[in-house]
Amino acid sequence: MAGGDAVRLYAAVAAGGFRRYATYGTATAAGVFTNTVFGFIVAYTYIALWDERPHLGGYDQAQALTFVWISQSLLAAGALIGGGFQEEMQERIRTGDIAVDLYRPADLQLWWLAADLGRAAFQLLARGVPPTIAGALWFDLALPADPLRWVLFLVSVWLGLVVGFALRYLVGLCAFWLLDGSGVNMMSLLVSMFCSGVLLPLNVFPGAFGEVVRMLPWSSMLQVPIDVLLGEGSGAGGAGAALAFQAAWAVLLLAAGRVLQAAATRKVVVQGG
Amino acid sequence: MEALIRLDGVEKVFDVRKRTGLLRRERRQVRAVDGISFEVPRGEMVGYIGPNGAGKSTTIKMLTGILTPSGGRVRVAGIDPARERTRLAHRIGVVFGQRTTLWWDLPLKDSYALMRRMYRIPQARYAANLERCVELLELEKLLDVPVRQLSLGQRMRGDIAAALLHDPEVLYLDEPTIGLDVVSKAKVRAFLRDMNAESGTTVLLTTHDLQDIEQLCERVMVIDHGRLVYDGPLSGLHSAGGSERTLVVDLERGLPPLDVPGARVVKVEGPRQWLAFPAESSAAPLVAAVAAKYPLLDLSVREPDIEDVIARMYAGGGG
């Protein structure tokens, strides 16, 4: 497929992913409400914690609260506590509907990636912006004034979404070999919640354990983008290293997805699923 | 004439592993398609029928390239489907009756816009094809409706349109009328007939609804247990299946089973009797013979039930 045509196709797929979630207005409103309420609950918990241990993990209280609200804003977009395409894809594999996807002249991984990024774009806007505003109005947050920092943050969020997609694509593909994917899904969700920083910022974990967790791909999904926003890791050079870290994981995991996809396709095409 | 679809001794064997105990697994081979050969010339509309599990869908999947044959040779428009699936995809259209290619949560028209991108259909051709499909399949009012809100019949029509926007040379329909109501079935059939007549699209249609075949296809292939048990005109099915017509006679009073040459009584109910005779022979001499010997009040002739014919064929042809 020629480059321009391919770009237009996957752009259309992404636009479809966006519109698809845009049709569920009530669910979105309920999600915004939940994220905001949780934001307040976690924020007051963190205030108590940081009163007790100021500068925990190197964050001051404003930075910790920023972490809380940006986390709430990225939860839905990053499918960090579930959601996204993975279960839908597994269902298509289980029912054999994946056959329909396979005979199309389009790439399976790029198709799902485009659709998922479209979804994420909608959820970033609809479910990300309102909680951030609510948090910023009520609390003293450490949001940067420099627009460049926000641009770097958005690039980092985008890379994090790609890494998150790539991880979930690997998990989703397991459905070709496992009759029931719910065990792997649960494991992957727990790992992702812990290792991305949803439960606690990763920089509060001390020693070698903290070092390892921060090097794993999941940190790309939440911890790294927030640190880029907060300017942790010293200036533009630090942000550059952070983005490179994410990009490296994205490339590696997408490549792993292609290898697994090739094996899965071979299995379907030869064995019939 | 050039054969657009060509199968030579095609086989598909599935390895099925079944868990029989905690650790024990049993391996079994299923010969879903067991040495099938046929050709379909350009422009023909062929019915591919058989009972559940006969191997129809497996054949269609091999013709699209999403399954590799275990043996034999498949060619569609000169292409080996399994090796060049993507190249072939631009030249074929596929509708799986139980699955959909449409985007579930989005309006029907969004799926079509996506088809245009995916198959790189030039704008003018896309517009013309869409207009024609929308008109003939009565999709006008459905274009803005999310696919999940469509009825099964509406969705099926939507899927058929989606498969035709890129002007495929051949259209595979796997059970396109399954689960549809009578009106929807009629619409789908009328559309397929017109499309085949007008644009000469080659059609391979699997079904287990014989009315689909009767109304659409002159040629029918019957598959059972992965083997072709019949390939020929629909009319020939009757003689191949040894089918019989039935003469129903109403007599003045109840009589013992009638004795007339060339027919046998299959049922007696008071003054009414059912006589079976070979489908290809004429009813006239039989009627004359009955009228000459017995007090006949009324009569009617029943055509053979094609379902029975096929059932008999399955019983004979299946291994």
Ligand SMILES: Nc1ncnc2c1ncn2[C@@H]1O[C@H](COP(=O)(O)OP(=O)(O)O)[C@@H](O)[C@H]1O
């Ligand atoms: N992927 C598969 N793995 C194992 N067996 C299969 C698979 N697909 C089909 N079969 C078996 O092959 C046979 C033919 O199936 P199919 O082609 O779907 O029949 P039909 O479409 O005529 O109903 C059936 O016995 C079915 O159980």
Ligand SMILES: [Mg+2]
């Ligand atoms: Mg079938």
